[in-house]
Amino acid sequence: MKTLYLVVFALLAPLSVQAKQLWQIQAEQGVFASPLAHQDKLYLANGNTLWALDRQGKTLWQQSLSAQARSTPAITNQTLLVHTEQGLQAFNLHGLPLWQHKSSDGPRRVNGESWGWGQGNVIDPWSWYRSSVTLSNGIAYYGSQTGTYAVRVSDGQRLWQQYTGTTHTQPAVSQDVVVVGSWNNHLYGLNAQNGAILWQLESPLPQGELGGWDGWQGFNLNPVISGDYVYVGSRSTWFFKLGLKDGREAWSTKHASSWIGSAAIVHKDHVYYGLSDGLALIGQHRQSGNIEHLVRAPHLIFATPVLVGEQLYFATLSGELFSYQPSSRELTKRYQTQSSQTHYQKHVQQGGGPNYQPLDPSLSVHQASIKQVTEMLEDMDSIVSLSSANGVLYLGLAGGRLLAWQP
Template identity: 75%
Template sequence: MFAPPLLHNNVLYLANGNTLRALSLQGESLWQHQLSSQTWSTPTIAGGLLLLQTEQGLQAFNLTGRLIWQHHSDDGPHLVNWGWGQGNYADPWNWYRSSVSVADGAAYYGSRAGTYAVRVSDGQQLWHQNTGTTHTQPAVAQGVVVVGSWNNRLYGLSAQHGHILWQFESPVPEGELGGWDGWLGFNLAPLIDGEHLYVGSRSTWFFKLSLKDGHEVWSTKHASSWIGSKALVHHEIVYYGLSDGLALVGQQTDSGNIEHLVLSPHLIFAAPVAVGEQLYFATLSGELFSYHPVSKEMKRQFQTQSSRAHYQTYVRQGGGPLYQPLDPQLTPHQASVKQVTDMLEDMDSIVSLSAANGILYLGLANGRLLAWRPDE
């Protein structure tokens, strides 16, 4: 389950594949609705409606799953060519899409055609801006909508009119690492905190920018590693996970100094969460860890059953992903997709993590949702 669930009035709303579901807090199904297209997004509730972005646009349901209105747009996977032959192909690591953000009666979301603003009450389009393929959830504050695009730019848009107020382009690796289009793209939802925003990208850089005009306050480069997860600000420290960097990073929000570098056995794509003074992060190896910033104690709290069964197959001794050989009977792209998919499914990889009312919700790559309560 690649997008976290939404908890509202003791009901969990979640979407996976072509199904929208409502669950009780005990995990019992209350209702489910078959969607006309795929979704990888978290539902949002506004104006008594349940809003969900799908590959055919933004859909609004009542709280029993009946479709009320739909705003049509076109979405699809991020296309790249990483040496797979002629043409572009679906990125095997692009699992997340834009969820919806709501402010002042407008719903904002991104798609393959850019960024949209839609009136919540009836689905009427308010504006559209071409921001390229935009798969990040918009961050909205102080009249500014911030989105990231696969064209390697971050945009600040007018919430009222959709005009581009500013744009920021990330540098990319050079030298022997340069020239690969896998370094391009703001694929992680920006996090607004006061007058600033925090965001990482595939370019190996993590940024603190001004919300007003997009100027860079500070930035940090991580060698040969995508920034894996969305950020979390907790007690003046901004935390985020790395992919190949195999770490949870914590930086002082004012200076950018790295205060915490918590080594991880595998890639981190799920955003870290805080419950009280404890931080939690999860890995594609199917493991959930706690980390206490004061004592700097890290502890594995949970491991999926499939992770225990396949750990030696997919995790290197000392940490890091152990990729299985590509299947020579498939095309290069098909083999790459199979290589990633097999790892995710065999490990029950944790691809989303969220917290509500002291409960952690773990979304697994096989579509399951687990609820886990930290020790009191």
């Protein structure tokens, strides 16, 4: 286990909140999944609609989906693939349906008693993301409530299914290994050809006063493969570096009382990821596991950081976008949603972190908790997804806007 050996706080550069917005569109729902940039077009799956846009944000066509989608599309050999709650749908690049592979998906459910919400399984108000598709050698891999699937792209034929519990992470595929994370608190390495389980890792969970809450359980973040290693965090407060072939731990780090908030990005000698209640962007040395960058943030980080040139960009649920230069350790605020500016004092504590509003006494505790989280996201127009292509950043906002932004 690697702990925090070196902490270097970012030097605050003068704040710059002037927006360099290129365009925006209003989608049906919160843009929790980033668009796919392919050649001169963008493809966005949101709600029950698949969009094709040009790089200026003009809608080229729309196609109805059989069910709701919260996934980034994928393209191979002129076939466009989208994972929905009813399975995998294939289209040509003009939006005409080709085939559908059926499976079942939907929101994660949790033990209501564990969360203080009463008996029964209820929807987790923090589990917004779903599995996107990963393509490799003519095969589409994706996860759902019923496990992990491999589907032949040419005709939609199922090649295998492995029950890995509710699997909402995008599979990472390399060297004939498929790595997926599950809400059952296990990370799996699967044989890419037949789905056989090669290895699995169960994350340790907090104990003592923090123990017993099933909110600590779950590999809910997309694993990242770099070379012979897998980098992944979980709700259990742990971040891991594991061997790709055998799942053996190279190093791991525990963060006190904080979910790992975002999936990781590997850049040069470091791996970077965001914390939720830890309110920071973390940079660990890939070889040693030492924490060499700890960049304080005003709020929870759920969107995966992205790299544009030598600048790392990360976003918070407070509706703010930041750039961080690892070499100089300069942190600059680049953008803030208008809703965030309006409601900032209501939802952000003075020292940073969420200022949760009182629960609505007219609702059940679970319903009031969902309303509490939803109100925060909507009032702040939280940035819930982040991606880049050709030097342009795409911000997915909880209010349903997709915003193109020029660094």
